[in-house]
Every structure is written in structure tokens, then in C-alpha cells.
Amino acid sequence: MAEDLLKQRRCVPCDSTTPALTPQAAEQQLKRLASGWSCNEVGTEICKKFLFKDFYHTMAFVNALAWIAHQEDHHPDLEVGYNRCVVRFSTHAIGGLSINDFICAAKIDDLNI
Numbered sequence: 537m538a539e540d541l542l543k544q545r546r547c548v549p550c551d552s553t554t555p556a557l558t559p560q561a562a563e564q565q566l567k568r569l570a571s572g573w574s575c576n577e578v579g580t581e582i583c584k585k586f587l588f589k590d591f592y593h594t595m596a597f598v599n600a601l602a603w604i605a606h607q608e609d610h611h612p613d614l615e616v617g618y619n620r621c622v623v624r625f626s627t628h629a630i631g632g633l634s635i636n637d638f639i640c641a642a643k644i645d646d647l648n649i
């Protein structure tokens with residue numbers, strides 16, 4: 537149900553027949569995430585930059601994130617540096633955003649690293 541907490545939901549398999557979220561629907565989902573996430577102009581990707589104390593904490597985050605991506609079979613693009621990780625989610629199968637992108641984003645926000 538739409539009211540359920542995103543972080544408690546599981547990703548659902550998508551294929552090319554799954555309709556992408558409209559930019560308006562994506563904006564609504566964006567409001568349910570912690571601060572820092574933004575959507576690109578064309579509504580096909582969400583992005584957030586996470587900052588950490590040092591490389592150890594950055595990699596702890598990346599490893600925890602990788603486990604979530606593996607469990608959900610939904611994978612972000614990452615830019616990793618010494619104390620930062622930029623996370624981008626889009627649903628490749630549809631060339632846009634699906635609820636899976638927001639479910640994974642909410643789970644990652646919940647990591648608290």
C-alpha cells in the first residue's frame with residue numbers, strides 16, 4: 537500500500553512493460569525520503585551525496601549498501617571517494633524511475649552509518 541513505509545517494502549521485479557513513475561508521482565515519493573535526495577530535470581533518476589568521517593566509514597556504507605542492492609536485486613550507480621559516496625538510482629529496465637528506486641533509497645537512508 538502507498539501508505540506503507542518505503543523502507544519496509546521489498547523491490548518488485550520490473551520489466552519493459554512496467555510504467556515509469558510520472559515526474560509528479562516521483563516528486564511525491566521524493567517527499568517521503570530523508571533530506572538530500574533530488575530528482576534530475578527529466579525525472580529519470582534520483583541522487584544523493586553522503587558524506588563520512590573517513591574512508592573506513594565510507595566503505596562501511598558502500599558495503600552495507602551493496603548488500604541491500606543484492607538482496608533487493610536493484611542496483612545503484614556509485615561515485616566513491618575518500619569521505620563521500622554519491623548514490624544514483626534509476627530503473628534500467630524502464631529507462632526511468634520506479635517505486636524500487638525509492639524503496640532502496642529509503643533503506644539506505646535507514647543505515648545510519
Ligand SMILES: C[C@H](O)[C@H](O)[C@H]1CNC2=NC(N)=NC(=O)C2=N1
Pocket residue numbers: 549550609610611612625626627628629630
Ligand atoms: C534480472 C535482474 O533482476 C535485473 O537486471 C535487475 C537488476 N538490477 C537492476 N537495477 C536497476 N537499478 N534497475 C534495473 O532495472 C535492474 N534490473
